[in-house]
Amino acid sequence: MLAPPVADVAHSTFVSLAFDGSQIDGGLYTDITDWARTAPSWLDSLIKYWSAYGIVIFAVLMLLVWWSARRQPSGMMTRVLAAPIVVVVAYVANDLLKSVVQERRPCQQIPHSFNLETCAGPGDWAFPSNHTVVAFSAAVALLLIHRRIGWLAVLAATAMGASRVYVGAHYPHDVLVGAVVGIVLAAVLVPLAGRLGTPLVDRARQGRLKPFLADV
Numbered sequence: 001m002l003a004p005p006v007a008d009v010a011h012s013t014f015v016s017l018a019f020d021g022s023q024i025d026g027g028l029y030t031d032i033t034d035w036a037r038t039a040p041s042w043l044d045s046l047i048k049y050w051s052a053y054g055i056v057i058f059a060v061l062m063l064l065v066w067w068s069a070r071r072q073p074s075g076m077m078t079r080v081l082a083a084p085i086v087v088v089v090a091y092v093a094n095d096l097l098k099s100v101v102q103e104r105r106p107c108q109q110i111p112h113s114f115n116l117e118t119c120a121g122p123g124d125w126a127f128p129s130n131h132t133v134v135a136f137s138a139a140v141a142l143l144l145i146h147r148r149i150g151w152l153a154v155l156a157a158t159a160m161g162a163s164r165v166y167v168g169a170h171y172p173h174d175v176l177v178g179a180v181v182g183i184v185l186a187a188v189l190v191p192l193a194g195r196l197g198t199p200l201v202d203r204a205r206q207g208r209l210k211p212f213l214a215d216v
Contacts, residue, residue, distance in 0.1 A: 029106050058156065082197060086186055093185060103171075103174070
């Protein structure tokens with residue numbers, strides 16, 4: 001008997017290692033995507049656009065809190081400067097978790113599911129949702145800096161997470177765990193960065209960076 005081709009063996013191994021998220025909340029996922037199937041096309045288009053590009057709103061909000069923090073103590077400015085770094089750290093940590101769990105996308109596991117977003121290819125894992133981790137880590141960082149803008153960011157993050165299920169990119173548990181990862185990392189790292197980095201910002205406010213770090 002001839003041995004199976006190497007490609008077939010590799011594919012079989014890939015399938016056996018991949019985590020099957022459909023056993024957790026696949027039914028809820030299909031209920032939500034079925035709503036998208038029957039929804040007005042303008043609503044689907046709006047949510048699809050938000051899901052793809054809404055993440056930009058968090059960068060805009062961070063610019064707003066930076067401008068406001070120029071008139072605040074150095075500790076506040078330190079948190080502002082740390083916020084985007086914390087978001088990047090959360091993204092990288094989440095990507096590592098994705099590579100360990102290796103949950104395939106729902107569009108690959110549930111036949112005939114409705115998807116507004118093009119199905120990701122093999123190796124683009126689903127759990128947890130990167131969009132949601134980025135959104136919630138940014139939202140919590142903003143909440144620790146500016147309460148009013150922060151709550152606006154939390155609403156935007158919630159909308160982002162919900163949209164990732166609606167467009168068919170993630171299971172609900174991908175989004176829920178992504179939110180937890182983002183919240184926990186930002187809640188720990190932003191205050192820590194504020195304590196450790198304030199002396200550096202104090203000195204920087206006296207140098208060439210003063211126009212960017214203080215209201216002169």
